[in-house]
Amino acid sequence: xxxxxxxxxxxxxxxxxxxxxxxxxxxxxxxxxxxxxxxxxxxxxxxxxxxxxxxxxxxxxxxxxxxxxxxxxxxxxxxxxxxxxxxxxxxxxxxxxxxxxxxxxxxxxxxxxxxxxxxxxxxxxxxxxxxxxxxxxxxxxxxxxxxxxxxxxxxxxxxxxxxxxxxxxxxxxxxxxxxxxxxxxxxxxxxxxxxxxxxxxxxxxxxxxxxxxxxxxxxxxxxxxxxxxxxxxxxxxxxxxxxxxxxxxxxxxxxxxxxxxxxxxxxxxxxxxxxxxxxxxxxxxxxxxxxxxxxxxxxxxxxxxxxxxxxxxxxxxxxxxxxxxxxxxxxxxxxxxxxxxxxxxxxxxxxxxxxxxxxxxxxxxxxxxxxxxxxxxxxxxxxxxxxxxxxxxxxxxxxxxxxxxxxxxxxxxxxxxxxxxxxxxxx
Amino acid sequence: xxxxxxxxxxxxxxxxxxxxxxxxxxxxxxxxxxxxxxxxxxxxxxxxxxxxxxxxxxxxxxxxxxxxxxxxxxxxxxxxxxxxxxxxxxxxxxxxxxxxxxxxxxxxxxxxxxxxxxxxxxxxxxxxxxxxxxxxxxxxxxxxxxxxxxxxxxxxxxxxxxxxxxxxxxxxxxxxxxxxxxx
Numbered sequence: 001x002x003x004x005x006x007x008x009x010x011x012x013x014x015x016x017x018x019x020x021x022x023x024x025x026x027x028x029x030x031x032x033x034x035x036x037x038x039x040x041x042x043x044x045x046x047x048x049x050x051x052x053x054x055x056x057x058x059x060x061x062x063x064x065x066x067x068x069x070x071x072x073x074x075x076x077x078x079x080x081x082x083x084x085x086x087x088x089x090x091x092x093x094x095x096x097x098x099x100x101x102x103x104x105x106x107x108x109x110x111x112x113x114x115x116x117x118x119x120x121x122x123x124x125x126x127x128x129x130x131x132x133x134x135x136x137x138x139x140x141x142x143x144x145x146x147x148x149x150x151x152x153x154x155x156x157x158x159x160x161x162x163x164x165x166x167x168x169x170x171x172x173x174x175x176x177x178x179x180x181x182x183x184x185x186x187x188x189x190x191x192x193x194x195x196x197x198x199x200x201x202x203x204x205x206x207x208x209x210x211x212x213x214x215x216x217x218x219x220x221x222x223x224x225x226x227x228x229x230x231x232x233x234x235x236x237x238x239x240x241x242x243x244x245x246x247x248x249x250x251x252x253x254x255x256x257x258x259x260x261x262x263x264x265x266x267x268x269x270x271x272x273x274x275x276x277x278x279x280x281x282x283x284x285x286x287x288x289x290x291x292x293x294x295x296x297x298x299x300x301x302x303x304x305x306x307x308x309x310x311x312x313x314x315x316x317x318x319x320x321x322x323x324x325x326x327x328x329x330x331x332x333x334x335x336x337x338x339x340x341x342x343x344x345x346x347x348x349x350x351x352x353x354x355x356x357x358x359x360x361x362x363x364x365x366x367x368x369x370x371x372x373x374x375x376x377x378x379x380x381x382x383x384x385x386x387x388x389x390x391x392x393x394x395x396x397x398x399x400x401x402x403x404x405x406x407x408x409x410x411x412x413x414x415x416x417x418x419x420x421x422x423x424x425x426x427x
Numbered sequence: 428x429x430x431x432x433x434x435x436x437x438x439x440x441x442x443x444x445x446x447x448x449x450x451x452x453x454x455x456x457x458x459x460x461x462x463x464x465x466x467x468x469x470x471x472x473x474x475x476x477x478x479x480x481x482x483x484x485x486x487x488x489x490x491x492x493x494x495x496x497x498x499x500x501x502x503x504x505x506x507x508x509x510x511x512x513x514x515x516x517x518x519x520x521x522x523x524x525x526x527x528x529x530x531x532x533x534x535x536x537x538x539x540x541x542x543x544x545x546x547x548x549x550x551x552x553x554x555x556x557x558x559x560x561x562x563x564x565x566x567x568x569x570x571x572x573x574x575x576x577x578x579x580x581x582x583x584x585x586x587x588x589x590x591x592x593x594x595x596x597x598x599x600x601x602x603x604x605x606x607x608x609x610x
Contacts, residue, residue, distance in 0.1 A: 285531060292528050295520065330493070425475045 016256055016410045024254070028402035035395025042388035048381065051129075052372055057385045058126030059364035062215065064389035065119055067239075067356050068103065068397040070232070072116065073208055074240025075100035076167065077233075079174050080204060083190075084197035089268055091421035092260055095412050096247045098178055099404040100240065101171045106400040107407075115400055117164045119393055123215075124160075127153065133367050134221040143222050143298065151218055159214055163207045170200050178412055185414035208233055216356075219363035223302040227287045232359075234280035239352045241273040242345035247401075249342055256410060263336045264425050270335030273348065277329065281322040305362050309377070313358045321351040357386070439562035439610045440465075440582035441594050442569060443602035448474050450601050451577035455480040457600040458579060465585035469563070469578040491549030492542045499541025503534035562610050580608070 018024055046057040078097040082090050090097075106115035128135050134151040137144035144151065173196060177189045209229025217228050225231075248261045248269075291299040306314050325344060334340045361378070369376035412418060445451040448470070455468050459482040468474075468481060507530040511517065516524050551557070563569050563580060572578055579602070581593055594605050 289528055289531065293520075331489075 015413065017408070018256070018406045018410070022254070022406075024402050025406050028399045028406060031395045031402065032399035033395070035392050035397075035399060038388050038390070038392030038395055040392075042385050042392050045385040045388055048384075053368055053376065054126070055129045055132065055364050055368055056361075056382050058123065058130040059219075059360055060382070060386040061122055061126070061389045061393075062130065063353075063357050063360045063386065064393045065116075065123065066215065066360070067353050067390070068393050069116060070236035070352070070356070071239045071243050071397070072101055072103045073167070073204070074236040074238075074243070075103070076171060076174075077201075077204060077237065078240055078244070079178075080170075080197050080200045083174075083194045084201060086194065086417075088417040088420040089265065089424040091415050091417045092411055093244055093248055093265055093269070094415075095178070095408070095410060096244055096251070096405075097240065098175055099401050099408075100243060100247070102175055102404040103397045103400045104168060104171050106396060107403055114164075114168060115396060117168070119396070120160065120164070124157075127156075130364070131156075131218060131221075132371060134218060137221075147221065151221060156214060159210060163211050166203050166207045170196075170203065173200075178415075179408055181412060181414050182409045183414075187416055190416060205229075205233075208236070216359050216363075219360060219367065220302055220305075222298045224299070225287050225291070225302075227283055231280070231283045231287060234276055234283050235352050235355050237276045238273065238280060238348050241269050241276065242348045242352070245269045245273070245341055245345045246349075249338055251410060252338075260411060260422060262424075263338075266338065266341055267332060267335045267426050268424075270329060270341050270344075273344070274325075274329040274335070277322065277325045277348070281326070284317075284322075302363075305366050306358065309365070310358065310362050313354060317351070317355060317358060320347070321355060325351075353390075435583050435588075437610060438583045438590070439608040440580055440585070440588065441590065441597065442563060442566055442606050442608050443579045443581075443597035444568060444604040445577040445579070445601060446603055448577060451579065452477060452480050454579055454597075454600045454602070458581065458597075461587070461596065463581055463585050463587055465582040465588075467580050469569075469572045469580065471573055471575065471577075487553065488546055488549045492546035495545025495549075496538045496542030500534050500538030502541075503537030504530055507533055562608050566606060566608055568604065568606070 042057070042061065046054065049057055075097040078090070079094060079101060081087070082094050082097075104114065104116045106113045123130065134144055134147070135153060137148070139145075149155075174193060177193050180186070181189045209232075212229045212232035216232065217224065245266060248265070251257050252261055288303060291303060294300075325348060328334060328340075329344055334344070365376050365378060415421075443454070445454060451468060451470065452474065455477060458466055459480065468477060470477070504527075508525060511526075512524045518524070519526075522529070563578075568576070569578060579597065581588060581597070583590075587593075590607060594607075597605050
């Protein structure tokens with residue numbers, strides 16, 4: 001340690017909170033209304049579909065829901081790994097990841113609502129149309145018959161409850177202890193968080209894998225890929241690193257954090273972002289490669305659909321989600337340049353949305369076309385429910401995260417490893 | 428003493444000893460600002476930020492690694508194309524001769540291999556390693572560089588070097604001990 005540049009906390013009381021009149025508080029309220037408005041517009045847009053095509057609405061809702069859920073789950077993973085590895089460098093940004101993880105909840109008045117669980121209700125309502133193929137299977141379909149012990153409504157619902165219990169349990173455990181440490185400074189709280197983290201990571205891996213099987217992969221119930229959970233996870237991590245860098249940069253521009261978050265922290269988040277861009281590509285290619293080689297119809301149809309009718313999006317993913325960011329994020333100068341890194345983060349979040357859309361929607365359209373015995377194509381009008389639901393769930397998510405940020409310390413002020421994190425430098 | 432050309436060939440340069448990282452760090456800033464070119468700092472452990480204090484430009488190793496990695500990937504793809512399309516065409520499971528998907532793993536691995544070898548080899552070459560003799564090891568005091576002392580060496584080949592003035596300069600910026608080192 002050089003000891004030449006150790007930033008000091010801007011305030012002697014070690015409390016860094018958003019001031020009462022801070023614009024972000026208004027943004028939180030605006031986001032709440034935008035969110036409710038978006039959901040309402042989305043629900044109205046559902047009127048343009050009939051009974052056979054309503055899955056487009058539910059599919060677009062699932063897309064928006066999973067985009068923000070993946071950011072939240074990414075935040076949870078960041079926190080779990082931070083504790084499991086006893087990381088020091090990330091202490092100063094961990095609180096931001098905790099706020100993002102707190103997107104599972106929304107405080108309205110004095111009540112804390114389980115936001116993401118409530119937002120899952122429309123998907124439960126749409127279950128019979130969104131997952132039509134396995135909810136009402138063709139009796140002659142031997143594939144779905146074989147999968148029925150797993151893919152049936154009752155077991156699906158039991159799993160939904162299990163996922164949310166795990167996610168709410170873990171997030172509450174970590175949020176409560178981390179925030180309590182701000183006042184008590186009790187080191188035992190850090191030990192408890194570390195103690196649960198390995199078990200937490202296992203639970204996280206199981207729930208994320210099976211949730212992605214249930215909510216995305218089963219949209220094309222004949223298709224299967226054992227690596228699919230990892231693919232979804234890779235996307236979630238790209239989302240959280242981008243979100244963290246943007247969130248931290250936004251806070252830095254408010255001046256509240258002084259120079260606590262340094263170029264060193266950005267470079268590290270940028271390195272992780274770069275690493276997981278490569279990881280995502282590696283997993284995505286591995287999945288494609290094996291199914292291309294095997295050349296078995298029930299596997300290749302999934303890709304055939306995405307090459308034939310959605311070729312533009314597929315090409316966009318290959319170049320925009322891998323080739324471009326791979327070369328752009330390679331240099332350390334880019335990662336240490338706030339503007340360049342922010343451009344990359346916004347780009348990666350947009351491409352993560354494209355990725356989820358690409359995973360979900362082609363299957364939805366394929367399923368509708370299959371049921372109607374004719375091709376059913378995407379139309380520009382269908383962007384309305386996609387965007388409305390995105391704004392809807394996104395608005396509520398942003399309102400939730402900013403309310404967490406408005407009510408709590410912006411850094412874990414009494415974390416025993418905060419000092420080490422502030423002095424962190426890349427070699 | 429007049430600093431003659433023939434005498435310059437006798438000496439490696441001057442070695443200055445410091446007690447702490449902070450003293451060394453500030454001394455390095457002084458040496459850097461004085462405009463010396465041929466000099467180095469020696470520490471028992473990595474000192475964060477010392478490269479800034481010494482004014483060392485960004486390493487060229489990443490570029491070497493990038494060029495080597497890309498070369499490796501290109502060679503990997505080319506080699507597979509040549510063997511399976513030109514030299515020994517063989518249809519496998521009714522797939523085209525140039526099935527690039529099947530060639531990606533080897534392309535990727537060769538890219539990684541060449542990149543890694545380029546990074547290690549480039550680092551060794553730029554550091555002039557392996558080096559079997561270095562004049563600094565003639566100094567008994569220099570043994571403590573692997574224990575608890577910090578050193579700056581300024582080489583006689585530096586255009587600004589002058590045995591008396593440079594020694595005085597190092598003393599002025601906080602050196603606890605200085606000595607001339609023979610080649």
